[in-house]
Structures are given as C-alpha cells and as structure tokens.
Amino acid sequence: MRNRITLCIAAIIIAALFVSCGKPPPSKKTTTGEGSGGATDKKPEVAFVSNGVASFWTIAKAGCMHGANEYNANVDVRMPVDGVGDQKRIIEDLLTRGIDGIALSPIDATNQAEDLKKVAEQTHFITQDSDAPGSGRLCYVGMDNYKAGRLCGKLVKEALPEGGEIVIFIGRLEQDNARRRRQGVIDELLDRSEDGDRYDPPGEVPKEGKYKILDTRTDSFDMSKAKANAQDIINVYPNLACMVGLFAYNPPLMLEAVKEADKLGSIKIVAFDEDDATLQAIKDGEMEGTVVQNPFEYGVQSVRILAGLARGDKSVLPEGGFLDIPAQQIRKDNVQEFWDTLKANLAKAGE
Numbered sequence: 001m002r003n004r005i006t007l008c009i010a011a012i013i014i015a016a017l018f019v020s021c022g023k024p025p026p027s028k029k030t031t032t033g034e035g036s037g038g039a040t041d042k043k044p045e046v047a048f049v050s051n052g053v054a055s056f057w058t059i060a061k062a063g064c065m066h067g068a069n070e071y072n073a074n075v076d077v078r079m080p081v082d083g084v085g086d087q088k089r090i091i092e093d094l095l096t097r098g099i100d101g102i103a104l105s106p107i108d109a110t111n112q113a114e115d116l117k118k119v120a121e122q123t124h125f126i127t128q129d130s131d132a133p134g135s136g137r138l139c140y141v142g143m144d145n146y147k148a149g150r151l152c153g154k155l156v157k158e159a160l161p162e163g164g165e166i167v168i169f170i171g172r173l174e175q176d177n178a179r180r181r182r183q184g185v186i187d188e189l190l191d192r193s194e195d196g197d198r199y200d201p202p203g204e205v206p207k208e209g210k211y212k213i214l215d216t217r218t219d220s221f222d223m224s225k226a227k228a229n230a231q232d233i234i235n236v237y238p239n240l241a242c243m244v245g246l247f248a249y250n251p252p253l254m255l256e257a258v259k260e261a262d263k264l265g266s267i268k269i270v271a272f273d274e275d276d277a278t279l280q281a282i283k284d285g286e287m288e289g290t291v292v293q294n295p296f297e298y299g300v301q302s303v304r305i306l307a308g309l310a311r312g313d314k315s316v317l318p319e320g321g322f323l324d325i326p327a328q329q330i331r332k333d334n335v336q337e338f339w340d341t342l343k344a345n346l347a348k349a350g351e
Contacts, residue, residue, distance in 0.1 A: 149184020
C-alpha cells in the first residue's frame with residue numbers, strides 16, 4: 001500500500017514538472033505592430049496578384065513590401081506573364097497553399113466570374129487596380145478609372161486646343177479598368193455627360209466634331225506588338241495629331257516610334273501612369289503630360305486590409321466597398337515633385 005502511495009505521489013510530481021517545464025499550447029492572440037487591426041499567433045500570409053508585368057506593378061510591389069513591414073504580414077507578389085490562364089494557375093496555387101487573403105487585379109472579370117466567386121468562398125478576397133463587381137470580393141482598392149480617363153482627355157484638349165485626329169493605345173479591353181479608362185477619354189473629348197457604364201466598341205466611336213478618335217489598338221501586354229502598333233498607326237494616318245497611351249508601357253514605346261519617324265512635336269503624346277521614361281519625357285518636353293495612379297499605395301492598402309481581415313478585424317474594410325485613391329494629372333510644372341515623392345516611396349520598400 002505504501003509503495004502504491006509513493007508511486008502516485010511521484011507520478012503527480014512528474015506531471016507537475018512536465019506542465020511547468022513543457023511548452024504550453026500556442027495562444028490564438030499575440031501582440032503585433034500598430035495598425036494591424038487585431039492579432040493572431042503568426043503573421044498573416046497574403047498575396048497581391050497583378051494583371052501582367054509592367055513598371056507599374058514594380059511600384060505596387062514596393063508598396064506591398066512596405067505594407068508587410070508596417071502591418072506585420074508576409075506578402076507574396078505575383079505577376080502573370082501569360083494572360084488569364086497564367087493568372088488562374090497563380091490563384092489556384094495560392095488557394096492550395098491556404099493563403100489568408102488575395103488582392104487581385106482581374107484580367108477579364110466577366111469571363112473569370114465563376115473562378116473569382118470560388119476565390120471569395122475560400123479566402124479573404126479583394127480587388128485592386130481593376131474591379132470585379134459581382135464576384136463576391138470584399139472591397140475594391142484603386143481609383144475611379146472612368147474619371148481618370150476624363151482627366152487624360154483634358155490633357156489631350158490642352159495639347160490640341162484646335163482639335164485633331166487621335167488614336168488610343170491600350171493593353172487589353174477585357175479589363176474593367178481599361179474599358180472605363182478608355183471610355184473616359186472618349187467621353188471627355190466628345191464633351192459627353194458623365195456615364196461610367198457607357199461603352200463605345202472599337203471601330204464604332206463617333207468621328208464627327210473637333211476631336212476625331214480614329215482607332216483603338218490593343219496589344220495584350222506584348223511589348224513588341226505595342227511598338228509595332230504605334231509604328232503602323234503613324235504610317236496609316238498621315239494627319240495623326242495625338243497618340244494616347246493608357247497602360248504604363250505604351251507611352252515610352254509610342255515615343256520611340258514617333259522619334260524614329262522624325263515626328264516629335266508634330267504628333268503629341270499624352271500618357272497614363274508613371275513609368276520613369278514617361279516622367280523623363282514630360283520633363284524634357286517630349287510628352288504633354290500623364291495621369292498617374294498610386295500603385296505604391298495600392299500595395300500598402302491591400303496588405304493593410306488583408307492583414308486586418310486575417311486577424312478578424314472587419315473595420316479595415318472601406319465604407320461602400322471602395323477605397324478611392326484618386327488619380328492625378330502630371331505636367332512639366334509638377335513632374336519633378338511627383339517623381340521625387342515616387343522615389344522616396346520606392347526607397348521605403350527596403351525598410
């Protein structure tokens with residue numbers, strides 16, 4: 001009997017020592033950095049997926065890295081190189097990994113509808129840069145692309161106050177942001193009332209009036225094709241007065257084509273986005289101006305929202321489901337100030 005009692009006491013002591021010395025079960029909550037919107041026992045794993053490869057997305061990636069530091073998260077930035085199929089494979093890989101949230105710029109929101117609904121069912125899903133209404137996404141981070149297009153149209157009016165023949169260049173029109181951006185340019189030049197749902201298919205744009213929109217050329221993010229489009233248009237339309245490039249890589253390639261044709265000055269160039277070559281050309285007087293987004297902030301805010309949602313904080317979602325990061329017109333008089341700010345933001349990614 002005494003031996004049994006001794007064994008029981010020993011067992012109790014050993015158990016107590018095991019509990020006091022062993023590792024306790026992991027806590028569901030821990031302290032994280034300011035602005036995290038709550039906390040979990042580990043850093044949220046979130047992803048930021050672009051619609052292609054361009055300098056615009058390099059800036060957005062820097063914003064993601066800064067956001068990861070600021071909001072104590074890990075972020076995986078992916079840039080599909082081969083259109084919708086590549087973007088779909090990236091998304092499937094992220095979902096298989098059990099990613100905590102995805103910020104996506106859909107390439108073709110209409111035809112990707114079913115796939116995007118599955119994303120919304122399996123993880124925290126937001127859109128950035130280009131929206132996908134009806135997909136189940138929790139919010140959209142970006143600008144009003146229709147209004148930004150109208151800002152671009154105003155730059156064309158400044159460049160051609162007497163009117164003239166115009167051609168628009170853009171990557172693809174399947175994207176919600178591309179359609180709206182292009183339509184904003186057209187509606188501004190034709191002095192139409194604002195209607196973000198209006199759509200003039202290529203080849204059907206009215207050509208009467210002071211400004212004649214002759215064509216819209218797409219290139220599907222193919223840089224060689226983008227330049228070839230610009231070269232072809234210069235040859236096809238001898239009275240071309242202005243080229244409008246609506247994706248970041250378009251304006252620099254248009255400028256190359258204009259210089260090679262020895263038509264710098266006679267053909268005006270109006271840009272979109274903040275490629276370094278575009279900003280330098282504006283500074284040098286070779287382009288009239290550009291309308292810029294804020295891809296750095298797209299990255300920062302996407303990480304902030306997804307990290308917060310992963311921690312259970314729904315207050316990070318913007319009212320109405322739209323976090324508006326307004327577009328801005330850049331001309332020669334403010335290009336250096338803007339460029340300095342952009343460089344400073346890019347430097348933050350190394351923090």
